[in-house]
Structure formats: structure tokens, C-alpha cells
Amino acid sequence: MARKRFGQNFLHERGVIDRIVTAIDPQADDALIEIGPGHGALTDPLLARVNRLRVIEIDYDLIAALEARAIREPRLHVIAGDALTMDYAAIAAEAGAALRLVGNLPYNISSPLLFALLASAAPITDMHFMLQKEVVDRMVAREGDADYGRLSVAIAARASATALFDVGPGAFTPPPKVTSAVVRLVPRTPDFVIDDQPVFDRVIAAAFNQRRKTLRNALKNLLGADDIAACEIDPGLRAERVSPAAFARLANAAARHF
Known part of the structure; x- marks a missing residue:
């Protein structure tokens, strides 16, 4: 039975599972x-492809079944605990390799977990996650798109994001009330310079807090109109028209003030 407090919706449709495994293309x-x-x-088809599979589970009822299976299948390593507070750097050190992460993430932890992973000191090759489609749409949006916003810019500063395919509610038990999507995230250094990450995040939060405001008004507590213009950006623009690289220029200017 799915536990509401964990936001669980269990994937069961074989065609979707096969598409996810194909997208990941696990190597031994x-x-x-x-x-x-x-x-x-997903565990079964993944385990068939790798020499060792680590799984992180917080639900004690599910942990018991997984640990019983691990006794029979030593290639399966069960880590009991909260994925949000896990020491991924220590896991990578023990594995002796950069991590690849996959999961059908509970919707209630997806955003904080993504940013915890992207901020982690652990080497991470890539991540393939099932999320709400509307979240994935925001993650991959570009300036000018209807879905472009704070999440789009924050992700662009930390990783490349690719929407792979949508998944309907019927692929899960119980079926969620929303459509899901699979996204690939590859952590990387952006092709623009960010002098101070917290200031960058503060600037984009202020810019998108009231989307109808122009930069001149939205950022008035951080930068004056002349400062914005000095970054070669029109102070009359709204945030949805500003690229991640342009936001980096604004943030770097704000960081100099601080």
C-alpha cells in the first residue's frame, strides 16, 4: 500500500519501465x-544490467522486503534512510566512481532533492527522474517560453536538462492526478560565470517573485536601473525575457555591491 506521507505512486507499466531503462542505458x-x-x-531490470545496484528507501515496510531480497541477491545493496539527507559523496567514494541516479521521485520531495543533489560534493554523471510533467516543462523551458521561470534559470546554472517522454497516470498505482515525465539531468558548469551562487539565486527569486514587474521594479532592492543597463540588459524587460547568462551578469553586479 502506498503511504500518503511519502507521496508514493508505484510504477507498474512494463512499456514505460523498458523506455526508462533504455534511456539510462546502464553499463555493468x-x-x-x-x-x-x-x-x-525498475529495480529488477536495472539489476539485470549492472554488477551492483544501490537502492535508497525510507519506507520501513518496503525496506524489510528489499533487505530480504538482498540476502538472496548480493548484487543488491539496500540503504535505509532519507534521500534528502544522504551522504552521496561518501557513497561515491565507497563505489570508487561517479554516481548515476534514477528514480520515480515522490512529488513532495522532488525539487528539494534535485537541488540537494546538484549542490552535493559527490561526483554525479547523470540523473534520470520521473517527475510531474509541469515541473519538467519548467525545468527545460527557455526564455520567452510560457513555462520559463525561476526553476528554469536555477537548473540552467547547474545542469543540462532534457525532457525525454511523458507518462500518463495509468502507469502508476495508485494513479496520480497529473501527467508525469522523465527528465535527464547532467550536472555541469554553465557557459557563463556566476561569482556568488547565493546572490544569483536571490536575484532570480526577486525577478520572478512578481512576474509582471519589470527588472527595474523587481530588482530595485538589489540593483538600480543604471546598474541593470550597465549589464547590457534593458531595465524595462520582464524576467521571462531574460536568459540565464543575462541573469548571471545581473547577479555578478549585485554581488559586487554586497
């Missing part, structure tokens, strides 16, 4: 981690 020596394995719908 990969340091692969599945977050939230649930009843093992």
Missing part, C-alpha cells in the same frame, strides 16, 4: 543508485 560497472525503489518495478 556503473555506480547506479535507485532512489525510492518501491516494489522493485
Whole structure:
């Protein structure tokens, strides 16, 4: 039974599972981690492809079944605990390789977990996650798109994001009330310079806090109109028309003030 407090919706549709595994393309020596394995719908096909599979699970009822299976299948390593507070750097050190992460993430932890992973000191090759489609749409949006916003810019500063395919509610038990999507995230240094990450995040939060405001008004507590213009950006623009690289220039100017 799914527990509401964990936001669980268990994937069961074989065609979707096969598409996810194909997208990941696991190799035998990969340091692969599945977050939230649930009843093992993805665990089984992943385990068939790698020499060792680590799974992170917080639900004690599911942990018992996974640990019982691990006794029979030593290639399965169960890590009991909260994915949000896990020491991924220590796991990578133990594995001796950069991590690859996969999971059907509970919707209630998806954003904080993504940013915890992207801020982690652990080497991470890539991440393949099932999320709400509307979240994925915002993650991959570009300036001028209807879905472009704070999340789009924050992700662009930390990783490349690619929407792979949508998944309907019927692929899960119980079915969620929303459409889901699979996204690939590859952590990387952006092709623009960010002098101070907290200031960058503060600037984009202020810019998108009231989307109809121009930069001149939205950022008035951080930068004057002349400061914005000095970054070669029109102070009359709204945030949805400003690229991540342009936001970096604004943030770097703000950081100099601070």
C-alpha cells in the first residue's frame, strides 16, 4: 500500500519501465543508485544490467522486503534512510566512481532533492527522474517560453536538462492526478560565470517573485536601473525575457555591491 506521507505512486507499466531503462542505458560497472525503489518495478531490470545496484528507501515496510531480497541477491545493496539527507559523496567514494541516479521521485520531495543533489560534493554523471510533467516543462523551458521561470534559470546554472517522454497516470498505482515525465539531468558548469551562487539565486527569486514587474521594479532592492543597463540588459524587460547568462551578469553586479 502506498503511504500518503511519502507521496508514493508505484510504477507498474512494463512499456514505460523498458523506455526508462533504455534511456539510462546502464553499463555493468556503473555506480547506479535507485532512489525510492518501491516494489522493485525498475529495480529488477536495472539489476539485470549492472554488477551492483544501490537502492535508497525510507519506507520501513518496503525496506524489510528489499533487505530480504538482498540476502538472496548480493548484487543488491539496500540503504535505509532519507534521500534528502544522504551522504552521496561518501557513497561515491565507497563505489570508487561517479554516481548515476534514477528514480520515480515522490512529488513532495522532488525539487528539494534535485537541488540537494546538484549542490552535493559527490561526483554525479547523470540523473534520470520521473517527475510531474509541469515541473519538467519548467525545468527545460527557455526564455520567452510560457513555462520559463525561476526553476528554469536555477537548473540552467547547474545542469543540462532534457525532457525525454511523458507518462500518463495509468502507469502508476495508485494513479496520480497529473501527467508525469522523465527528465535527464547532467550536472555541469554553465557557459557563463556566476561569482556568488547565493546572490544569483536571490536575484532570480526577486525577478520572478512578481512576474509582471519589470527588472527595474523587481530588482530595485538589489540593483538600480543604471546598474541593470550597465549589464547590457534593458531595465524595462520582464524576467521571462531574460536568459540565464543575462541573469548571471545581473547577479555578478549585485554581488559586487554586497
